[in-house]
Amino acid sequence: MRPAPGYAVPIPITPSYLALVLGLAVMFAWPPVHTWYFQWFLSAKATELADERRARVHCNTLFDTMLDPEMLAAGHASPVTGKIVLQKPWCGILMDYLSHPQRASEKELWSLGMFTHESMHVRGEMNEAKTECQAVQRNYRAAKLLGVPEATAKQNALDYYNNGYQERGRIGGMQSAYYSSECAPGKAMDEHLPDSTWDTP
Ligand SMILES: [Zn+2]
Secondary structure, three states: OOOOOOOOOOOOOOHHHHHHHHHHHHHHHOHHHHHHHHHHHHHHHHHHHOOOOOOEEEEOOHHHHHHOOOOOOOEEEOOOOOEEEEOOOHHHHHHHHHHOHHHOOHHHHHHHHHHHHHHHHHHOOOOHHHHHHHHHHHHHHHHHHOOOOHHHHHHHHHHHHHHHHHHHHHHOHHHHHHOOOOOOOOOOOOOOOOOOOOOOO
């Protein structure tokens, strides 16, 4: 044992300190605590994205999803209660994205877009095309809030806009409800945010 700087004698590791550290390690390795913490973290970030309207994020388990009347939607949110539900396995996909944002898959970028989209519902918008366009412009902000480094956040948000979002327009059908050609830099739905995903011409 070597003393810590400024101490003449080493600081002994007491059994109670050891128990505390081990206890915390075990607790956070336990999946429900991990999910609980992630939900708490997402709730705080969604609230910021929703301009301080209180959001509560819940990650559905497979069982929750089976009982959810909106089980076919990957996620849903209520502007009245502020509750955001992400179905299985989307919380896990979002967690994967945050663990390696610089090599995000298309699906992982989709999970970021979904998180921002549901936050926009809590913010008060219910029209799907408008909600999605507000999300597209805030995905850069959202990724940064979730801890993604700035340059990667920008690239991820642009990739989603240029690929995932444009695809919605091409697929048509139900997806077209989430798409508008006016959702583009300088077009009608551009909110001219100072930290927008895109740069307004
Ligand atoms: Zn929606």
